[in-house]
Amino acid sequence: MLNTARINLRLFWDGAVLSYIALFRWLRPSTYIASKVFGPLVYMLFFVLLGRYATGSSDASFFVIGNAIQMCAWSGIYGITMSITGDHWDGTLPYVFGAPANRLIVFLGRAFIHVIDGYLGVVLGFFWGITLLGLDLSQTSLPALALVVLITTISTSGLGMLLGCLSLMTRNVMFVNNTVFFGLLLFAGANVDVATFPGWMQSISYALPLTRGIQAGRAIVAGADLSQVSGLLSTEFLFGLIYIALGYVLFRWFEKQAKRRGTLEAV
Amino acid sequence: MTLKTIKAYARAVAITFEITLRQNFSDAFIIFAVIVQPMIIAILALWMLRDIGGDIGIFVIVGSGLTGLWSGLLFISGNSITGERWVGTLEGLVASPTPMAVIVFGKNLANVFQSLASMIASYIAVALLFDLRITIEQPWLFAASLLVTVVAFICFGLIMAGLFVINPAFAQFQNGLEFPIYILAGFLFPIAMLPGWTTPISYVLAPYWAAVALHGSATGSVPPAEIGFAWLMMLVFSLVYVLASGRIFRIVLRKARVDATLSMQ
Amino acid sequence: MNAIQVDHLRRVFTTNVGRFRRESKEVVAVDDVSFAVGDGELFGLLGPNGAGKTTTVKMLTTLLIPTSGSARVGGFDVEHESQKISSTIGFIFGGERGLYWRLSGIDNLRYFASLYHVEPAVAAKRIPYLLDLVGLKDRGNEKVEGYSRGMKQRLHIARALIHDPQILFLDEPTIGLDPVGARELRLVIRNLQAEKKTILLTTHYMFEADMLCQRIAVIDKGNIVALDTPEELKKLVLDLSVIEVEVFGVQDDLLEKIRKQKFVDNVSVENRDQRQILTVQTPRGSEAIPDLMAIFDGRRVGKVTSREPTLEDAYVRLVGGDA
Ligand SMILES: Nc1ncnc2c1ncn2[C@@H]1O[C@H](COP(=O)(O)OP(=O)(O)OP(=O)(O)O)[C@@H](O)[C@H]1O
Ligand SMILES: [Mg+2]
Numbered sequence: 001m002l003n004t005a006r007i008n009l010r011l012f013w014d015g016a017v018l019s020y021i022a023l024f025r026w027l028r029p030s031t032y033i034a035s036k037v038f039g040p041l042v043y044m045l046f047f048v049l050l051g052r053y054a055t056g057s058s059d060a061s062f063f064v065i066g067n068a069i070q071m072c073a074w075s076g077i078y079g080i081t082m083s084i085t086g087d088h089w090d091g092t093l094p095y096v097f098g099a100p101a102n103r104l105i106v107f108l109g110r111a112f113i114h115v116i117d118g119y120l121g122v123v124l125g126f127f128w129g130i131t132l133l134g135l136d137l138s139q140t141s142l143p144a145l146a147l148v149v150l151i152t153t154i155s156t157s158g159l160g161m162l163l164g165c166l167s168l169m170t171r172n173v174m175f176v177n178n179t180v181f182f183g184l185l186l187f188a189g190a191n192v193d194v195a196t197f198p199g200w201m202q203s204i205s206y207a208l209p210l211t212r213g214i215q216a217g218r219a220i221v222a223g224a225d226l227s228q229v230s231g232l233l234s235t236e237f238l239f240g241l242i243y244i245a246l247g248y249v250l251f252r253w254f255e256k257q258a259k260r261r262g263t264l265e266a267v
Numbered sequence: 268m269t270l271k272t273i274k275a276y277a278r279a280v281a282i283t284f285e286i287t288l289r290q291n292f293s294d295a296f297i298i299f300a301v302i303v304q305p306m307i308i309a310i311l312a313l314w315m316l317r318d319i320g321g322d323i324g325i326f327v328i329v330g331s332g333l334t335g336l337w338s339g340l341l342f343i344s345g346n347s348i349t350g351e352r353w354v355g356t357l358e359g360l361v362a363s364p365t366p367m368a369v370i371v372f373g374k375n376l377a378n379v380f381q382s383l384a385s386m387i388a389s390y391i392a393v394a395l396l397f398d399l400r401i402t403i404e405q406p407w408l409f410a411a412s413l414l415v416t417v418v419a420f421i422c423f424g425l426i427m428a429g430l431f432v433i434n435p436a437f438a439q440f441q442n443g444l445e446f447p448i449y450i451l452a453g454f455l456f457p458i459a460m461l462p463g464w465t466t467p468i469s470y471v472l473a474p475y476w477a478a479v480a481l482h483g484s485a486t487g488s489v490p491p492a493e494i495g496f497a498w499l500m501m502l503v504f505s506l507v508y509v510l511a512s513g514r515i516f517r518i519v520l521r522k523a524r525v526d527a528t529l530s531m532q
Numbered sequence: 533m534n535a536i537q538v539d540h541l542r543r544v545f546t547t548n549v550g551r552f553r554r555e556s557k558e559v560v561a562v563d564d565v566s567f568a569v570g571d572g573e574l575f576g577l578l579g580p581n582g583a584g585k586t587t588t589v590k591m592l593t594t595l596l597i598p599t600s601g602s603a604r605v606g607g608f609d610v611e612h613e614s615q616k617i618s619s620t621i622g623f624i625f626g627g628e629r630g631l632y633w634r635l636s637g638i639d640n641l642r643y644f645a646s647l648y649h650v651e652p653a654v655a656a657k658r659i660p661y662l663l664d665l666v667g668l669k670d671r672g673n674e675k676v677e678g679y680s681r682g683m684k685q686r687l688h689i690a691r692a693l694i695h696d697p698q699i700l701f702l703d704e705p706t707i708g709l710d711p712v713g714a715r716e717l718r719l720v721i722r723n724l725q726a727e728k729k730t731i732l733l734t735t736h737y738m739f740e741a742d743m744l745c746q747r748i749a750v751i752d753k754g755n756i757v758a759l760d761t762p763e764e765l766k767k768l769v770l771d772l773s774v775i776e777v778e779v780f781g782v783q784d785d786l787l788e789k790i791r792k793q794k795f796v797d798n799v800s801v802e803n804r805d806q807r808q809i810l811t812v813q814t815p816r817g818s819e820a821i822p823d824l825m826a827i828f829d830g831r832r833v834g835k836v837t838s839r840e841p842t843l844e845d846a847y848v849r850l851v852g853g854d855a
Pocket of ligand 1: 581
């Protein structure tokens with residue numbers, strides 16, 4: 001029993017670390033930092049400036065919070081999909097499927113590092129917000145904010161896992177990723193109040209992760225305590241779990257199909 | 268250069284244009300960059316800016332269109348040479364008697380031309396979702412501005428393609444150049460929103476002058492003389508880019524022949 | 533004037549090794565190579581994997597700059613006059629890359645015709661002619677991504693001939709072709725030779741070199757170890773004859789033991805299905821068979837034959853036994 005746990009832990013850890021290294025092995029450290037630190041800052045600046053232009057007000061906290069939390073979608077969408085499909089491209093998928101490893105653990109291991117990475121991305125987003133964009137956290141319960149960010153990162157990564165598995169079936173991984181990322185940018189309400197959307201757009205917004213997390217984040221920053229956002233948070237978390245479950249089912253289905261048809265290598 | 272060579276180059280440009288367009292049509296990445304992304308940006312920006320009123324409809328269409336034009340230039344034209352390297356055709360092109368600059372020019376012509384789809388996509392998105400008056404105040408000036416913009420972007424693309432070959436970590440640089448130009452060129456909000464020290468940077472960017480001319484002529488907010496000045500700036504930059512690109516290509520290709528990077532191992 | 537003139541050509545590659553700490557390592561791909569190919573000559577470059585054949589051809593086709601030494605093709609310097617060389621040469625490198633997969637074969641040819649300044653009217657006649665020549669007449673309108681390996685290779689050949697170049701560099705042109713296709717291609721090469729084209733050919737197939745080339749340079753570890761006509765090269769092994777022994781599983785120590793025998797000049801092994809063929813070069817001819825059998829010491833052997841040496845044997849003698 002203890003031994004199984006140890007094996008699973010190693011499996012989890014190896015999958016996590018390896019998928020992360022594999023993803024970034026072609027990057028130099030300097031470009032890694034550039035892509036992780038400055039890339040998101042520039043996105044954020046663009047939308048915050050656009051928001052300031054729209055509202056004519058220098059208080060941009062609405063946009064700063066929205067875009068800071070949106071940061072988790074970088075790792076949550078791009079990172080996770082690439083780590084799942086990465087195998088596919090390298091032709092190593094048969095080894096993953098062939099190993100007697102617990103599939104769920106392999107699956108979660110792949111996502112784990114990206115959740116941490118996404119979390120740090122949001123922290124960095126808030127850091128830029130405070131230092132460069134005048135965000136004020138004096139009313140904010142930081143532990144509550146930390147929890148909001150964690151849950152939102154997990155749920156957004158859940159969507160990433162589902163996409164990653166969908167991507168195993170298409171050649172246009174980047175097209176799907178990009179569209180979903182930009183779709184989130186619009187629908188999750190990082191830059192707009194979702195309540196102003198027409199009904200059909202709101203239904204999309206509330207079927208996505210991130211939307212409720214951003215709302216909860218804004219409330220917490222404004223001074224709300226955890227109990228006031230518990231409804232938003234639990235629903236956000238539930239959505240995350242649903243997406244993860246869907247992704248996992250799809251992953252297993254793909255594995256079965258692939259083995260049956262012998263198409264592990266080619267889609 | 269003899270007339271015969273000029274004719275041969277013109278033919279090479281024409282067929283490169285045709286071949287590039289046909290290849291790009293089935294490229295999902297390109298479709299995203301010049302259609303989907305500008306559409307989403309247009310919807311988002313208009314949702315944010317709709318209370319400003321006035322000519323905001325056409326402003327957002329032109330601005331989002333410009334983002335597509337720029338992203339297309341950055342990711343498609345920027346990869347004109349490196350892309351050929353990936354598929355292994357670069358050696359064949361370099362060894363042909365047609366200079367690389369002529370080939371890249373033809374490719375950029377196709378890319379920029381097709382990136383204009385971003386304007387149409389933005390228009391469609393805005394017209395479908397919002398009930399706004401959309402008119403171009405000075406259609407002739409606008410059309411001429413678009414033409415000058417295309418020229419400037421093509422020429423900009425020439426040096427970009429060369430520079431991205433020099434830098435091995437080009438992909439990261441590319442990603443990092445997309446939004447800064449959206450910001451610095453004033454595509455969707457005036458550069459007056461930015462701190463003063465960035466203004467000189469905007470002034471040396473052809474996309475900034477493109478935005479001045481296109482926004483100005485579309486909304487009628489800028490006097491024709493200023494639009495003319497923006498044209499002049501774009502044309503001057505284009506000349507500089509073209510002259511520089513000849514040199515950059517020579518350096519790049521020589522370096523590739525020394526470093527054995529014309530093909531991938 | 534020689535069509536190709538190579539003087540002390542050398543090329544060193546610097547490669548990065550190590551994933552995290554980047555260290556560089558130097559590889560001498562071509563060490564010191566000199567040769568000349570006359571106008572209209574069909575010249576072969578032969579050598580084991582990694583000998584430096586492709587590197588040499590890349591330098592001659594102006595795609596790589598030599599580390600030192602010089603070469604002239606059609607009278608022009610490969611380093612400084614690459615533009616002038618471009619329209620007089622055509623080249624192919626074995627493999628599938630280098631074509632536009634999303635375009636049809638015809639479009640690929642149209643494109644390269646234009647880049648090589650072939651007049652449209654000329655191209656319109658030449659493209660169908662070439663497609664026919666390489667056996668792609670019926671498939672020209674299909675996208676290249678649907679082509680087989682060999683079909684892509686054939687299209688490469690058509691592409692290299694599109695501007696009717698005077699000098700051709702063919703790096704392993706028959707690689708990936710089926711036997712019939714390879715034979716057809718050799719016929720095409722013969723015809724090109726009859727048209728007085730200068731051709732530099734690299735290949736791993738000895739009979740191909742023997743059949744086509746007027747002269748052959750054998751290159752090993754970046755240096756030319758022999759350069760002569762196929763007939764003269766064969767004379768290198770005239771003093772020897774060859775015994776071929778069919779064996780079933782052969783250990784390294786046995787090979788070593790055979791190699792050490794005084795009467796054995798060279799041994800090589802070739803895998804064939806379940807068996808191996810041991811090729812033993814010896815000056816004693818078939819007389820050596822009993823001594824050889826003694827070494828096998830009762831191990832199971834199949835057919836044992838003795839024959840006259842071929843170009844391949846000369847080659848094996850020149851570059852060692854692992855060919
Ligand atoms: N771009 C490169 N960078 C580093 N090393 C290289 C490069 N190209 C070739 N080499 C090395 O140079 C040597 C000669 O390679 P080359 O391709 O010329 O051999 P070859 O004779 O064509 O072999 P083959 O018969 O396998 O085609 C090899 O050791 C190879 O690894
Ligand atoms: Mg080779």
